[in-house]
Amino acid sequence: MWLVVVLVWLLVMAAGTYWYLFGKPSPFSMESVRPPGSLELDQKKRDTVLKQGFSLDKVPENLDAIVIGSGIGGLTAAAVLAKAGKKVLVLEQHDQAGGCCHTYIEKGFEFDVGLHYIGQMHENSLLRIAMDQITEGQMQFVKLEQHFDTITIGSGEERREYTIYSGKTEMEAHLKKQFPNDTKAIEEFFKFMKLSARKTHYLATLKLIPQWLALFLLKSGIAHLASSIFRHSGYSALELANSLTSNKDLHIIFSYFFYGVPPRDSSSVINALLLHHYKRGAYYPRGGGSEIPFHIIPVIQKSGGNVLVRAHVSRVLVDKDGAACGVAVRKGQEEVEVKAPVVISNCGIFNTLRKFLPPEIHTKPEVQDRLNMMKHGKGSFLVFSEKMLKMKDPGFGCKSCMTILAMVNYEWFEEWKDMTVRKRGDDYMEYKMRFANKLFDWACLHFPKLRDKLVFQDVATPLTNVHYLGAQRGAMYSSEHNLDRFHAEAIARNRCSTPVKNLYISGQDVFSCGIAGALHGGLLCASTVLDHIVYIDLLLLKMKLKRKKAKEMAKQSKKQK
Known part of the structure; x- marks a missing residue:
């Protein structure tokens, strides 16, 4: 029975x-x-989509x-x-x-x-x-050159430059050429990158299954038996780097995507994922x-x-x-x-x-507990510069844009927070331009020809980000991505549903x-709102697309024969 x-x-x-x-x-x-259709260049037509103002008659x-x-x-x-x-x-x-x-x-x-x-925009x-x-397939992405990034450490005679290449095998191989004495460390780091990329869905699953079940699997140790990713997510990037090599320059490269949190306080998994994100190439959307x-x-x-x-x-x-x-x-x-x-x-x-x-x-209390899980992120300071590059034909030239991004403390600008945007006075303008000029001077040390080509410059402080983006305390990356946030149990608790x-x-x-x-x-x-894990649908669709691609390649191979 x-x-x-x-x-x-x-x-x-x-x-x-x-x-x-x-x-x-x-x-x-x-x-x-x-x-994909052709690019829409008519700004008025674009504005009808992107700038439709609120009114009750437009609310469905x-x-x-x-x-x-x-x-x-x-x-x-x-x-x-x-x-x-x-x-x-x-x-x-x-x-x-x-x-x-x-x-x-x-x-x-x-x-x-x-x-x-943006990375990981390769086919399928x-x-x-x-x-x-x-x-619905309307985005077109242009792949950047294989050398998509350069890391500069130090200045003057102590300046060192390292180039970052994309490519399934080229990224690792190119780093080994630049660090011939640390090839083993690089191999181990790339193994860790692969583990992080392949097992991150386990961390996401903690947010999709019932919270009581996620916490049971973690506290009972069952989850840790299934994968080491649950332990690694709470392991700092600095600890990982120290375990691999004593080379400080390589430490920087392993965690050079800076989002306001130093390596000692950031998750080794998140830092590895950020670099892995560009392994198959860096892309820019055609049209911006x-x-x-x-x-x-x-x-x-x-x-x-x-x-x-x-x-x-x-x-x-x-x-x-x-x-x-x-x-x-x-x-x-x-x-x-x-x-x-x-x-x-x-x-x-x-x-x-x-x-x-x-x-x-x-x-x-339950709302406060949820808030206490997070900390405010660093504010962002951006310098937007336009340069005019003249061509051999004096009647023609081309525009080039440069953005400098630095992380700053919101408190440095807080005294102007209650003033109207673009009307914060000369003191504010002089203060933010001191930051901007310092950053631009630094950029000119690395690219000396920039200074003579500059035709326009705009500056965004954390207050700008608060006004235009609604970013809390001007943090473009939202709440701080510290180590506490990425412990497996915290990942399970920080989900899309709220106490309300x-x-x-x-x-x-x-x-x-x-x-x-x-x-x-x-x-x-x-997935949470629909009570349906849409990732499964995406994975099934990915399998269909791969089969379709394989059939197309097989047909093409037959034709060539």
């Missing part, structure tokens, strides 16, 4: 698991991807979800929900959609705000497949970073949703049961309420739980920073 009960229970569990993983229709399909009826913030994390979550048949409204406080993917034009020059280049990579799905929101927005609109800008969300509406049920949008001196059964915030955990929720909610029912988090605060990190935050959020 007991055997029958156990067998029936196992059968029910197996059937339930199968239904959860595969029983719901996939939001993705090969058929939804179209050949019977919304399924509202997304606060139109960064890549918010747009990804919205697009996946839209492809699943949901009607989604995305609200952006700036006058242009895109977050760090938006571009702006100043005095005839166009600048990318946050996207410099998981990230490329996801990008193709949320843009704003092409990404430009092509995601129509996907959201296709299911009856919309993306509206100049929509200042002042608070999340909470019903009598303490569940999120919409948002209030500030319109002049008034507030307009927009209702939906699901609210997704792409504005960071501090804005979401501290700024948007009423005091009686955000002071609750029907309120979810998307973007960089879900897993990691950058365009790719925020996009994955959107995929994780959509």
Whole structure:
């Protein structure tokens, strides 16, 4: 009798698991991807997509979800929900959609705000497949030269330069040529990179399975038996580097993608993933970073949703049961309420739980516990410079853009935080230009010809990022990516759902920073809202595409014979 009960229970569990993983229709399909069209260069036509201002008549009826913030994390979550048949409204406080993917034009020059280049956009990579799905194949990426980065250490006679190459085998081989005495250390680091890349989905799974189960697997040691990634994620980048070599220059290269956290306080796994991200090449979107929101927005609109800008969300509406049920949008001196059964915030955990929720909610212990898991990230300081390069023909020239990014403390600029943007006075202008000039002088030490070519310069401080991006304390990479955040147990607890029912988090605060990190935050959020792991759909689609590619290559081989 007991055997029958156990067998029936196992059968029910197996059937339930199968239904959860595969029983719901996939939001993705090969058929939804179209050949990319020509670039839209008419700015007025682009503005009708990227700069559609908020008004009540543009808000769709019977919304399924509202997304606060139109960064890549918010747009990804919205697009996946839209492809699943949901009607989604995305609200952006700036006058242009895109977050760090938006571009702006100043005095005839166009600048990318946050996207410099992106990795893992090679054919049939998981990230490329996801990008193709949320843009329906309209994004085109240009692969950068194999030598895509240079690291300069020291100055004067002590200056050393190291070049970073992309390539499945070339990245490692090229580093070995530059560090012939540390080939073993480089081999071990690249093994660790491969482990991190192949097993990161285990860490993501901690956010998708029930929290009690994730914590049970970790605390019981079962998870650690399955993979060492759970231990390594809480291992600092400096500890890893020290275990491999005493060469300080190589230490820097192993963790040179700086996001405001020194190697002693950053996760070895995250640092390894950032370098691995470019192993198969660095890519730039043809047409600039704003092409990404430009092509995601129509996907959201296709299911009856919309993306509206100049929509200042002042608070999340909470019903009598303490569940999120919409948002209030500030319109002049008034507030307009927009209702939906699901609210997704792409504005960071501090804005979401501290700024948007009423005091009686955000002071609750469970909300405070969630906030205490995170720390504020470093502020970002950017110098945008345009150079005019003259050609042999005196009638022609070409423009070149340079962005200098440095991490700074928000407190250095805090005294001007309550002043209106572009009206903060001469003291503020002189103060920020001292930073900008120092950074530009430093750049000219490495590229002396820059100084004579400079025709325009613009500067963004943490206060600029607060105003235009809604970035908490001007942190473009959102909350600090410190070591505590990437211990396996913290990863399991820091998920898309929040202590407030029907309120979810998307973007960089879900897993990691950058365009790719925020996009994955959107995929994780959509999986949570839909109660369906969309990564499985992406992996199945990847297998189909690989089979299709293999058949095409086989046909081509037969023709050549």
